[in-house]
Amino acid sequence: xxxxMGYKRGDGSVGIRNQIAVISTVSxxxxxxxxxxxxxxxxxRLIHQGGCGSGGRDLITHxxxxxxxxxxxxxxxxCIVGLGCELIPAESLHLAMLVTKKPVEKIIIxxxxxxxxxxxxxxxxxxxxxxxxxxxxxxxxxxEHLKIGLECGGSDAFSGITANPAIxxxxxxxxxxxxTSILTEITEMTxxxxxxxxxxxxxxxxxxxxxxxxxxxxxxxxxxxxxADLSISxxxxxxxxxxxxxxxxxxxxxxxxxxxxDVIEYAxxxxxxxxxxxxxxxxxxxxxxxxxxxxxxxxxFSTGRxxxxxxxxxxxxxxxxxxxxxxxxxxxxxxxxxxxxxxxxSIEDIGNMIIDMTVRVANGEKTSSEVHGQDGIxxxxxxxxxx
Amino acid sequence: xxPNCIIINNMDNVAxxxxxxxxxxxxxxxxxxxxxACTDIPAGHxxxxxxxxQGEDIIKYGExxxxxxxxxxxxxxxxxxxxxxxxxxxx
Numbered sequence: 001x002x003x004x005m006g007y008k009r010g011d012g013s014v015g016i017r018n019q020i021a022v023i024s025t026v027s028x029x030x031x032x033x034x035x036x037x038x039x040x041x042x043x044x045r046l047i048h049q050g051g052c053g054s055g056g057r058d059l060i061t062h063x064x065x066x067x068x069x070x071x072x073x074x075x076x077x078x079c080i081v082g083l084g085c086e087l088i089p090a091e092s093l094h095l096a097m098l099v100t101k102k103p104v105e106k107i108i109i110x111x112x113x114x115x116x117x118x119x120x121x122x123x124x125x126x127x128x129x130x131x132x133x134x135x136x137x138x139x140x141x142x143x144e145h146l147k148i149g150l151e152c153g154g155s156d157a158f159s160g161i162t163a164n165p166a167i168x169x170x171x172x173x174x175x176x177x178x179x180t181s182i183l184t185e186i187t188e189m190t191x192x193x194x195x196x197x198x199x200x201x202x203x204x205x206x207x208x209x210x211x212x213x214x215x216x217x218x219x220x221x222x223x224x225x226x227x228a229d230l231s232i233s234x235x236x237x238x239x240x241x242x243x244x245x246x247x248x249x250x251x252x253x254x255x256x257x258x259x260x261x262d263v264i265e266y267a268x269x270x271x272x273x274x275x276x277x278x279x280x281x282x283x284x285x286x287x288x289x290x291x292x293x294x295x296x297x298x299x300x301f302s303t304g305r306x307x308x309x310x311x312x313x314x315x316x317x318x319x320x321x322x323x324x325x326x327x328x329x330x331x332x333x334x335x336x337x338x339x340x341x342x343x344x345x346s347i348e349d350i351g352n353m354i355i356d357m358t359v360r361v362a363n364g365e366k367t368s369s370e371v372h373g374q375d376g377i378x379x380x381x382x383x384x385x386x387x
Numbered sequence: 388x389x390p391n392c393i394i395i396n397n398m399d400n401v402a403x404x405x406x407x408x409x410x411x412x413x414x415x416x417x418x419x420x421x422x423x424a425c426t427d428i429p430a431g432h433x434x435x436x437x438x439x440x441q442g443e444d445i446i447k448y449g450e451x452x453x454x455x456x457x458x459x460x461x462x463x464x465x466x467x468x469x470x471x472x473x474x475x476x477x478x
Binding site: 157158161162165190191192195237238239240242243244245246249250253257340341342344346347 | 389390393395403405406417429430431432433445447448449450451452453465466467470471472473474
C-alpha cells in the first residue's frame with residue numbers, strides 16, 4: 001500500500017486524525033480547558049505545568065513546544081485558552097498558528113470576565129470547530145507525509161533484542177517510503193558517538209551528534225554525580241548486557257540502519273525527511289511531548305515492564321518485548337514482540353506486523369492507548385529552575 | 388524444535404539466548420543448526436557463534452559493543468568476565 005487516508009492541512013502537512021486541540025498557555029488556564037473538553041468529548045485536552053515562572057532556555061523551549069504542538073497535523077483546529085498575564089501569551093501561540101492556516105481561536109480568561117464565561121465561550125467555539133471539521137473528508141496521501149516518533153520506556157533485558165530491533169525494521173520502511181522517523185532519548189545514547197557519527201549523512205550532522213551526546217553526559221554528571229556512571233547498572237548486567245555501548249545500541253536500534261539526515265532541538269519541526277535525531281531525555285512523557293511537537297503523527301513505543309502511557313491527540317502503538325507482559329497488560333499492548341522469543345517469529349516478522357498496524361492506524365484504526373484513554377498530560381522539558 | 392536464540396544482525400559474532408541454557412544443551416540457531424553450550428547461560432545473555440581470539444571485537448547489532456580479553460570457543464558464554472568496554476579503553 002502506497003497511500004493512507006489522511007487530512008491535508010494548510011501548511012502542506014497531513015494528519016492521520018482530524019481533531020481539535022484545546023490548549024492552555026499556562027497552568028492557571030488548565031481547569032477551563034478541562035471543563036471545555038468535558039462538554040465536547042471529541043476535543044483533545046492539552047494541559048501542562050508551564051507557561052510562566054521560567055526564563056532563559058526553558059522559556060524558549062516551552063514556547064516552541066506549545067507552538068509546535070498546536071501545529072501537529074493531527075489537529076485540524078486549535079482553541080487556545082490563556083489567562084492574560086502569563087509569560088507565554090495566547091497571542092504568541094495564535095501568531096505561530098497563522099502559518100498553518102488552520103482555524104484557530106483564543107480565549108483569554110482575564111479579558112472575557114472570568115472562568116465561567118471563558119468556559120461558555122470555549123464550549124461554543126469548540127462545538128463550531130467540531131461541526132466544521134466533520135465536513136473535512138480524508139483523502140489518499142503518500143507515506144512520505146508520515147513522521148513516526150520512536151520511544152522506549154519501562155525497558156527490560158529483552159527490549160533491545162526483540163521490540164527495539166523490530167521497530168528498527170519499521171524505521172527503515174518509513175524512511176524508504178520517503179517519510180520520516182525521529183529517534184531521541186539522548187541520555188540512552190552514551191557510548192554510541194562513533195557509531196552514530198559514521199551513520200551521519202554529512203559531517204556537520206556527525207559533529208552535532210557528538211556534541212549533543214557529550215553535553216548530555218556532562219550535564220548528567222553535574223546533577224547526578226557518581227550515579228551518572230550507573231548508566232549501565234548491576235541489573236542491566238544480570239540481564240545480559242556487558243557494556244554501555246551494548247545497552248545504548250539496544251536503544252538506538254529503534255532507528256534502524258539508515259543514514260542520519262539531521263539533528264534537531266527538542267520539539268523542533270525538522271526540515272529534512274528520513275532518519276532524524278531529536279534532543280530530549282529518556283523520560284517517556286517528556287520525550288513523547290517533544291516528538292508530538294516535532295510533528296510526529298504516530299509514536300511506536302516499546303516496553304518490557306509494561307508502560308501503558310499514550311499521548312493526547314497522537315496514536316501510540318505499544319509493543320511489548322516479552323509475552324508475559326503482553327498477557328498481563330493485554331488491554332495496553334498492541335503488538336507482542338516477545339513472539340520472537342517463544343513463538344518462532346523472526347525480528348523481520350514482528351517488524352512487518354508493526355508496519356501493518358502502522359498502516360491501519362494511519363488509516364484511522366485506534367490503538368489501545370486511544371481506546372482506553374491513556375493520553376495523559378503534556379510534560380514540558382525543563383533544564384533550569386522555576387522562578 | 389524452535390530456535391532458542393536471536394541473532395540481531397547478520398554481521399554479529401554473538402547470539403542472544405532467549406531461555407536459560409544448561410551446559411551441553413543445544414543452542415538452536417535461527418537457521419535450525421545447533422551449537423552445544425559450553426557452560427550454563429542465563430536467558431538474555433550472549434554466546435559466541437565461532438571460536439575467537441583474545442583482542443577480537445564482539446559484534447552485536449552489526450556494531451562493536453566490546454572486545455575480548457580472553458579467547459572463547461563456539462558456544463561459550465560471552466559477558467563481563469571475558470569482554471571489556473571500548474569506552475573504558477578510550478578513558
